[in-house]
Amino acid sequence: MVMRWEAFLDRIEERGAYESRQEAERAARTVLALLGAHLVGEVRADLAARLPEDLALVLLNPLRAREPLSPERFVRATAAWIEGATERTATWDVSAVLSVVADAAGEELTHSILLQLPAGYDLLFGHPQPA
Template identity: 55%
Template sequence: MTISWEDFLARVVERGEYRGEAEADHAARVVLGLLGEHLVGAERLALADALPGTYASLLRDAQPAAEPLTAERFVEAVVGWIDGATPATAQWDIGAVLSTVADLVPGELIDQVIEQLPDGYDLLFGHPLPA
């Protein structure tokens, strides 16, 4: 069963210690939109299916990126989309959103998603891979 938009956003607000839903929603839209550009195939669709409507659409409808971003460049891309963001605050935003996602979907799916991405995304999801 998919979590509701309100429940998803409440978790992101709490985890990211945001001042309100609008700030958390913007972070979630930026992070999930960028993530969607770097996922393909069944994993992208399965992850989208686990998220509430608007966020699912961001994953499903994202145009594939020309080349994958390293985890560091992903953080830099988020900085570019959030006014006043720094690499540290962008990493915080990414962690709030992606760790919420990781808590809501089966661990096997998160592992499959992380396997598609360059090294370092496991930490962004708060789901470190074994050494």
């Protein structure tokens, strides 16, 4: 089931404790663009099908990561794309967005997403995996 634009951004705004809808939307677009560069095939298509259309298009952007970013480098990349962000605020942004992505994806698809990413992303998605 596709999560509606308003509901998706409401959750990000709430989890990220953002002061404005624009901040939540900026975080969502940045994080999903970076995430989309790391996912391939059916997993990426299945996730896009569960996101609001505008954000699905961001995820499906054909940019490709040269190499998978570790969670730490993913956070640093997010900080570099958001004006005024620090690694600390970017960690907050990434976690707010990815936890809502996990809600939209559901348990099974979130597991498939995590299998495509380097170790450690489970915490950013709010789904710690047993060691």
